[in-house]
């Protein structure tokens with residue numbers, strides 16, 4: 001059990017404006033904030049060699065649906081949308097707020113739809129569900145069906161909230177991050193705040209004329225827990241605990257600090273709302289001494305990835321190493337040296353499987369490369385969406401197969417070419433180049449080079465950047481960029497396995513692998 005990270009969903013499109021009543025505001029926040037966060041209750045059996053962790057939250061259920069609630073079709077198609085529909089319909093009708101009784105049924109984080117529903121409102125069969133009595137809806141606003149900011153735009157132009165807006169396929173921090181105001185308005189001076197409870201990692205937006213701000217803060221109680229706290233300039237901070245009573249603890253903890261710190265740059269007391277959490281798993285490779293990709297580690301990685309993909313609470317994985325100084329030494333040469341063809345075939349299939357899974361993963365994968373990253377290690381990193389490398393000249397990265405007398409298969413080559421381009425790959429592959437950090441950055445093998453102690457936090461910031469994009473759009477784009485490369489292997493997977501086996505089982509190759517392993521062992525001595 002190691003790192004715990006959580007990011008926060010930001011339902012901006014549904015966020016109240018001055019045109020909505022406090023009652024509606026409360027309703028919506030209550031709807032969007034059903035989870036008091038509790039510290040780890042993680043119990044699944046996890047693979048021995050990959051360590052990842054999460055926090056689970058518990059919370060009260062939303063109020064039962066009002067009479068004449070969401071159509072059954074909608075409920076069946078999307079419980080999320082249905083719940084949103086109920087909530088909004090409730091608010092629009094001015095139904096009395098139901099008391100949340102302590103001890104009512106709780107549910108764990110994984111029951112919540114963390115991922116945006118990957119559906120376009122345009123394509124939804126049967127059209128929009130409408131709240132009785134709703135007037136103009138966001139749909140009637142030009143561009144409402146296509147523009148991700150249309151709900152907010154609709155609000156800004158005075159259109160009342162309506163279920164159509166709430167049924168939009170996702171709600172995430174994206175509007176905050178992607179809105180020009182947030183992209184271009186960093187605080188005038190960096191805001192630093194630290195006390196015994198909380199330290200501010202980053203402030204997004206928050207300066208005039210921005211209306212909203214978002215803080216990424218580290219909660220010390222959770223050793224690596226990151227919270228996003230957001231608010232609207234000028235609101236009363238004392239409202240936050242009332243709006244989401246279960247969050248009082250955290251709001252109180254966090255509010256004094258960041259709010260005070262921010263007030264210098266963004267006006268007087270700012271509210272901090274603790275919003276829904278979304279989870280990022282941190283997966284640590286642990287196969288000492290060098291994280292060589294043994295068959296067991298490959299298998300565990302594939303299983304872990306599959307688990308995380310299937311667990312809808314996760315949107316991203318940070319992949320890093322638990323072994324000092326080495327991210328991953330690549331193929332475990334002992335798995336292909338002196339082994340029979342059947343074993344080599346099984347091993348290579350596992351390698352293919354891992355690459356396919358990682359390369360096409362629907363999750364955001366960020367590699368926090370905190371050590372040497374040769375050959376297969378580099379491929380693992382290249383299969384991620386983003387790479388952060390520790391600035392240490394010993395931590396070199398690249399495909400050095402030719403130096404071992406072996407040849408990178410076409411899909412490793414393709415991955416390389418896709419990342420650094422044809423000419424650079426041609427050169428680096430033939431020379432078996434291992435790049436030190438500065439060169440790796442220059443050639444485009446990694447996206448960031450940072451001091452060693454900042455690798456994890458930078459990876460987390462990168463993750464936040466990637467998670468700020470609506471999942472379905474990002475996933476489809478990723479697929480569009482990578483599918484052809486993956487398909488090439490899928491079409492000839494068996495032939496590739498055959499090639500590999502016949503190649504590595506050659507006497508000459510076995511001899512050079514043996515000599516290489518021997519050299520590694522002697523070097524140590």
Ligand SMILES: CC/C=C\C/C=C\CCC/C=C/CC(=O)SCCNC(=O)CCNC(=O)[C@H](O)C(C)(C)COP(=O)(O)OP(=O)(O)OC[C@H]1O[C@@H](n2cnc3c(N)ncnc32)[C@H](O)[C@@H]1OP(=O)(O)O
Pocket residue numbers: 289290292325326328329330331332333334372374375376377400401404406407408409499500503504517520521522523524
């Ligand atoms: C026609 C074509 C068809 C098909 C294609 C054919 C073939 C395709 C195959 C291509 C794919 C290749 C991908 C690969 O990944 S090949 C593996 C390449 N890996 C390396 O070259 C890394 C070698 N290791 C190192 O450089 C260093 O160990 C490292 C920098 C990672 C760490 O250095 P450090 O000083 O910290 O550790 P060492 O003392 O060197 O090592 C400690 C022990 O670990 C053993 N070791 C190291 N690497 C491996 C490895 N890859 N596999 C197995 N064992 C490894 C090393 O021997 C030491 O062992 P002991 O002495 O402790 O027993």
